[in-house]
Amino acid sequence: MYVNLIAMPKQFFVYILTNQSNSVLYTGVTSNLPARIFEHRLKIVPGFTSKYNLNKLVFFEAQPDSLQAIAREKQIKSWTRQKKIDLINEHNPSWQDLYDSLF
Numbered sequence: 493m494y495v496n497l498i499a500m501p502k503q504f505f506v507y508i509l510t511n512q513s514n515s516v517l518y519t520g521v522t523s524n525l526p527a528r529i530f531e532h533r534l535k536i537v538p539g540f541t542s543k544y545n546l547n548k549l550v551f552f553e554a555q556p557d558s559l560q561a562i563a564r565e566k567q568i569k570s571w572t573r574q575k576k577i578d579l580i581n582e583h584n585p586s587w588q589d590l591y592d593s594l595f
Contacts, residue, residue, distance in 0.1 A: 502557075504522070504523050504557060504561035505553065505555065506520070506521050506564045508552070509532060509549055511544055511546050511547070519565055526594045529594070533591075548587075548591075549591045550589070
């Protein structure tokens with residue numbers, strides 16, 4: 493029996509995390525969003541997100557390739573806090589944690 497496996501194109505994601513009080517924002521990029529958010533939640537990698545308890549996913553968007561994802565991440569990181577808040581409000585006005593929607 494012959495099975496033709498078509499490789500699915502890899503997707504990349506730009507995301508924004510915050511803490512429970514929505515007082516700190518972090519923008520990141522990954523090719524495996526559920527796994528990366530899980531790592532943030534478990535504080536597997538020491539750094540900014542673990543220091544400030546950033547584990548609430550409030551925004552994400554898919555990008556077709558790594559270069560576009562990195563460019564978008566840099567663009568969002570360069571924005572003012574208010575512009576990031578406006579982006580989140582546009583897509584997730586209640587600032588609910590979107591992690592469970594990934595499954």
